[in-house]
Amino acid sequence: METHDRELHRQAIVIDGHSDILSALADGRMRLKDRIVVESPEAWQGAAYVTMPAGTTPYNPSPYSVWFECMGQYDIPRFREGGVTAEVLAIFISEPHLHRPLERALEMVESFHREIEANPETLLFATTAADIRRAKEENKTALLLSFEGGEPLGRSVHLLDVFYRLGLRMVSLTHSRRNFLADGTQLEINTGGLTHLGRDLIGRMNELGVIIDLAHLSHTGVWEILDLSTAPVILSHTTVAGTRGYQTGLLDVDPQRGISKLKALAAKGGVACAIFVAQPDINAIVNDIEAIIEHVGDDYVGIGSDFVSLAHAPTGLEDISKLPAVTDEMARRGFSDATIFKVLGGNLLRVFEQVLG
Numbered sequence: 001m002e003t004h005d006r007e008l009h010r011q012a013i014v015i016d017g018h019s020d021i022l023s024a025l026a027d028g029r030m031r032l033k034d035r036i037v038v039e040s041p042e043a044w045q046g047a048a049y050v051t052m053p054a055g056t057t058p059y060n061p062s063p064y065s066v067w068f069e070c071m072g073q074y075d076i077p078r079f080r081e082g083g084v085t086a087e088v089l090a091i092f093i094s095e096p097h098l099h100r101p102l103e104r105a106l107e108m109v110e111s112f113h114r115e116i117e118a119n120p121e122t123l124l125f126a127t128t129a130a131d132i133r134r135a136k137e138e139n140k141t142a143l144l145l146s147f148e149g150g151e152p153l154g155r156s157v158h159l160l161d162v163f164y165r166l167g168l169r170m171v172s173l174t175h176s177r178r179n180f181l182a183d184g185t186q187l188e189i190n191t192g193g194l195t196h197l198g199r200d201l202i203g204r205m206n207e208l209g210v211i212i213d214l215a216h217l218s219h220t221g222v223w224e225i226l227d228l229s230t231a232p233v234i235l236s237h238t239t240v241a242g243t244r245g246y247q248t249g250l251l252d253v254d255p256q257r258g259i260s261k262l263k264a265l266a267a268k269g270g271v272a273c274a275i276f277v278a279q280p281d282i283n284a285i286v287n288d289i290e291a292i293i294e295h296v297g298d299d300y301v302g303i304g305s306d307f308v309s310l311a312h313a314p315t316g317l318e319d320i321s322k323l324p325a326v327t328d329e330m331a332r333r334g335f336s337d338a339t340i341f342k343v344l345g346g347n348l349l350r351v352f353e354q355v356l357g
């Protein structure tokens with residue numbers, strides 16, 4: 001059984017819908033080439049040096065996670081051990097850079113391309129589904145560029161075209177905060193939907209072929225996009241049931257609302273990617289995958305790791321190298337090979353094919 005699972009994982013096209021490792025790369029704190037080893041949360045004594053960021057984040061990060069972010073959870077050796085065919089790297093504008101979002105985004109774009117160019121044997125710049133298939137054939141990891149929050153665009157929807165030329169292929173309008181495009185999922189501020197600019201952006205994303213990501217968007221906004229978009233949309237990383245401290249959960253806050261959202265997403269041909277971060281263990285992650293399958297079948301579920309820190313890593317899936325654990329656990333529960341392939345990346349690849357070409 002063990003050998004069968006390993007072989008299954010090796011054959012699969014594995015696509016991870018979300019990683020924030022570009023922040024540490026843009027800050028010059030690491031490169032992707034080498035396996036990064038950071039101090040363990042238990043051994044670390046540097047809390048006194050960390051200034052906790054003020055602002056709108058509802059996630060209460062620990063000093064350890066503010067300091068190390070997701071270093072030690074994504075790098076090339078770990079991509080290879082995890083059998084990762086494609087990884088989506090997000091441009092997220094953190095609080096200290098909110099006064100210069102465009103500059104920061106461009107720095108992150110540069111880091112993205114610099115890493116790919118520095119590692120031609122193992123990485124590949126991807127803008128299409130065909131690029132992801134090529135990465136599989138050439139035993140490389142394809143990297144795709146996304147926005148987590150439209151802050152870099154400011155009020156200039158036309159800048160989307162510029163970022164498209166730079167490789168951008170997936171965008172979520174907000175990361176919780178309200179911005180010029182839409183309302184996010186900040187705990188007590190969750191009333192509005194899309195602005196006119198946000199609506200314009202959705203139209204342009206449909207025209208250009210950019211994947212719309214519903215992550216961190218207000219409920220009203222989600223329904224508006226499900227109505228507006230002419231293409232399938234995805235949730236690149238989402239909790240499903242009972243994840244600690246997160247408010248993007250589909251089925252935990254209001255299960256009925258979550259189920260109808262999930263059904264609408266599926267009816268559009270989209271994919272909801274189960275998140276890893278802040279889950280207690282591998283079991284909870286596969287429970288989420290199973291819950292999505294239970295409600296809409298196995299064609300609309302994927303994975304979106306979103307590791308934020310070793311201090312918040314699930315037991316048994318501490319970093320991206322441990323991805324085969326998902327295959328093992330799904331096989332152990334009796335899921336078919338076909339279903340496992342779909343969850344690991346087949347479903348996301350279908351959407352990428354449809355939207356990106």
Ligand SMILES: [Zn+2]
Binds near residue numbers: 215237
């Ligand atoms: Zn996120």
